Amino acid sequence: MTAELLDVEITSLGAQGDGVGAADGVPVFVPLTMPGDVARVALKDKRRNSIYTDLVEIVSASADRVDPVCVHFGACGGCQLQYMNKDTYRAWVKGRATMALNQHGFEGVPVLEPLISPPASRRRIALKAMKVAGGVVLGFNERQSHKIINANMCPVTRQELSALFDPLRSLLSATLAPKMAAGVHMTLTASGVDMMIDAPMALDLAARERLVEFANTHDIAALHWKDSGFLDPVAIRREPVMDFAGNRVPLPPAAFIQATAEGEKALVGAVFEACKGYGRVADLFSGIGTFTFPLARDHQVMAAEGAKGALDAMKVGLSVATGLSQVITRHRDLFRQPISARELEKIEVVVFDPPRAGAAAQVAEIAKSPVPRVVAVSCNPNTFSRDARTLADGGYVLESVLPVDQFLWSPHLELVGVFTKR
Numbered sequence: 429m430t431a432e433l434l435d436v437e438i439t440s441l442g443a444q445g446d447g448v449g450a451a452d453g454v455p456v457f458v459p460l461t462m463p464g465d466v467a468r469v470a471l472k473d474k475r476r477n478s479i480y481t482d483l484v485e486i487v488s489a490s491a492d493r494v495d496p497v498c499v500h501f502g503a504c505g506g507c508q509l510q511y512m513n514k515d516t517y518r519a520w521v522k523g524r525a526t527m528a529l530n531q532h533g534f535e536g537v538p539v540l541e542p543l544i545s546p547p548a549s550r551r552r553i554a555l556k557a558m559k560v561a562g563g564v565v566l567g568f569n570e571r572q573s574h575k576i577i578n579a580n581m582c583p584v585t586r587q588e589l590s591a592l593f594d595p596l597r598s599l600l601s602a603t604l605a606p607k608m609a610a611g612v613h614m615t616l617t618a619s620g621v622d623m624m625i626d627a628p629m630a631l632d633l634a635a636r637e638r639l640v641e642f643a644n645t646h647d648i649a650a651l652h653w654k655d656s657g658f659l660d661p662v663a664i665r666r667e668p669v670m671d672f673a674g675n676r677v678p679l680p681p682a683a684f685i686q687a688t689a690e691g692e693k694a695l696v697g698a699v700f701e702a703c704k705g706y707g708r709v710a711d712l713f714s715g716i717g718t719f720t721f722p723l724a725r726d727h728q729v730m731a732a733e734g735a736k737g738a739l740d741a742m743k744v745g746l747s748v749a750t751g752l753s754q755v756i757t758r759h760r761d762l763f764r765q766p767i768s769a770r771e772l773e774k775i776e777v778v779v780f781d782p783p784r785a786g787a788a789a790q791v792a793e794i795a796k797s798p799v800p801r802v803v804a805v806s807c808n809p810n811t812f813s814r815d816a817r818t819l820a821d822g823g824y825v826l827e828s829v830l831p832v833d834q835f836l837w838s839p840h841l842e843l844v845g846v847f848t849k850r
């Protein structure tokens with residue numbers, strides 16, 4: 429059966445970056461389009477309040493369209509918004525933050541100019557690989573599919589990582605069994621590339637030697653092979669470390685870091701600025717200390733984190749750091765056992781940076797506390813707004829929101845909200 433076709437004039441952008449038009453007063457969502465386009469679409473899913481479609485062709489293009497820089501654009505699941513010119517993209521990023529705030533009753537809160545990471549800045553990526561007849565395909569998933577794009581380039585990734593795509597294909601081609609799938613995680617740290625290959629096979633001697641040679645040839649700092657949950661340290665040539673405000677902190681396998689150095693700088697700058705003039709800080713969901721170390725130059729800090737490995741790494745960094753104020757650490761599951769309002773009595777600023785699910789239980793305690801300033805860092809505008817509502821109900825005023833975009837040309841967005849107790 430052929431799908432029903434429709435021509436739609438795109439007038440706005442939705443929260444996920446799809447173009448939005450209308451048919452008989454019902455919003456029509458069209459991927460890969462933007463305001464000013466007229467798009468021919470095939471109906472996919474018709475509901476009472478929205479119609480979802482596939483783009484068939486652009487009948488007439490917006491004057492704000494640009495040619496996508498990536499040869500894999502359209503097929504690859506990442507970076508779907510690279511056909512927008514810079515101004516349109518920037519306006520959409522800002523609008524996305526405003527939209528999420530408005531939906532939760534924060535109309536009129538100043539949304540600052542977004543800080544957007546440039547191309548070729550992503551320092552942490554996860555690739556998929558599969559052994560096929562004639563070699564290995566290696567890259568990212570296709571849009572809405574588990575198929576792998578065999579990536580020759582990635583315009584958002586740091587060149588030090590994308591330069592390894594081809595050598596990795598040769599390495600895995602010689603190593604994986606036929607039809608075997610693997611994952612490759614790479615992080616560019618201050619001491620070089622930290623790589624983990626995840627594949628369901630134990631290494632024999634020949635494979636192990638090949639991996640060590642690969643690490644030597646490409647100056648990989650650390651190469652782990654993960655087989656059925658077991659992390660095999662195949663070549664540890666240098667310890668992967670992060671540099672936070674001049675302090676070197678070991679990066680445990682799979683620990684969180686911000687996706688770009690530029691994004692980290694933007695977030696740290698905003699947090700640091702919001703803490704100026706205040707005393708003791710609580711850094712909740714601290715990870716290995718992205719905010720803790722820079723803040724500890726001027727403030728006593730209580731850092732709380734649920735991942736023990738991350739907190740242990742922070743402690744190693746603290747043990748050799750010089751010139752920092754006192755930092756105390758708490759290993760806590762902040763979902764089940766949040767830092768209580770009582771424990772926050774001597775704290776002057778709470779900084780919290782939870783995972784995508786937000787920090788409902790922790791925020792309920794902050795809302796009850798007398799803490800004068802709160803800084804919310806979030807990778808999910810919707811849970812950010814929900815948590816902001818709890819804080820507002822507890823007497824906090826949301827002063828401003830800064831959008832920080834570390835996932836260029838994608839709908840992922842980080843927000844920094846600064847609150848003051850009324």
Ligand SMILES: C[S@@+](CC[C@H](N)C(=O)[O-])C[C@H]1O[C@@H](n2cnc3c(N)ncnc32)[C@H](O)[C@@H]1O
Nearest residue numbers: 713714715718733734735761762763781782783
């Ligand atoms: C978005 S990361 C932020 C880390 C750090 N602030 C940074 O910028 O590098 C969220 C952190 O929350 C931690 N986390 C996740 N669930 C948690 C929980 N239930 N309790 C405490 N920490 C948790 C993760 O281990 C991770 O380090």
